[in-house]
Ligand SMILES: [Zn+2]
């Protein structure tokens with residue numbers, strides 16, 4: 001369509017068209033800028049997101065480091081506790097060691113004591129064995145002695161029987177030939193004379209007519225209370241009254257009680273002298289001759 005004013009209109013139209021195209025371009029540009037800014041925004045968004053996630057990661061890292069620090073601190077305090085405990089255990093060990101050494105010492109001394117006891121026990125055991133052996137020997141001795149004693153007693157019984165049958169002969173020691181029996185023994189023969197008491201017949205009769213005793217020095221004493229000032233070899237008491245002295249031993253005395261005892265163990269082949277009044281006898285040897293003895297077949301080897 002053609003209008004008179006078309007030129008201007010055209011011009012106008014051209015201007016509008018120019019304007020339009022300018023606007024379009026501008027719009028296009030704006031659009032593209034918008035897109036660009038949109039892109040940019042998206043990029044920024046994603047950047048923000050990635051930064052956020054980085055921050056989170058860092059925060060987590062910080063958190064985990066914090067917890068690591070905390071656990072490290074816990075470990076340090078635990079370590080201190082453990083060190084403390086170790087120190088206490090060490091002290092305990094030291095204490096135990098010193099205690100142990102004390103106990104060891106005690107054990108050692110106890111062991112020594114024990115060894116001493118064992119030694120003593122062994123010694124005692126040995127002594128015991130020795131005593132036992134001695135005891136056995138003594139037992140044997142005892143049996144032998146009791147056997148011998150029995151034999152002697154039997155012997156003595158026989159001798160006493162014999163004696164009763166034979167009677168006792170009293171021979172004056174100072175007269176050449178003066179003999180009396182026990183019944184007449186108290187008769188008034190010279191009271192200074194000492195008699196030999198002969199219980200069993202003398203084998204050798206060569207002495208029958210001989211005075212056998214030397215002169216004794218008499219000691220004056222009250223006759224009611226005679227003390228011979230000598231001790232009985234059997235009972236160890238002072239001899240008073242009558243004193244019996246062995247004629248065949250250098251020094252063997254008996255009191256009247258021990259002499260009368262039927263089992264007196266003095267050699268039965270020895271002859272005693274009967275001293276009524278105290279006399280002094282200084283002889284250092286047997287008073288009677290060795291051969292002036294009774295014959296005793298059995299008793300001779302007792
Ligand atoms: Zn006489």
Ligand SMILES: [Zn+2]
Pocket residue numbers: 180181182183184185
């Ligand atoms: Zn007579």
Ligand SMILES: [Zn+2]
Pocket residue numbers: 246247248249252266267270271
């Ligand atoms: Zn004698």
Ligand SMILES: [Zn+2]
Pocket residue numbers: 232233234235236237254255256257258259
């Ligand atoms: Zn006596």
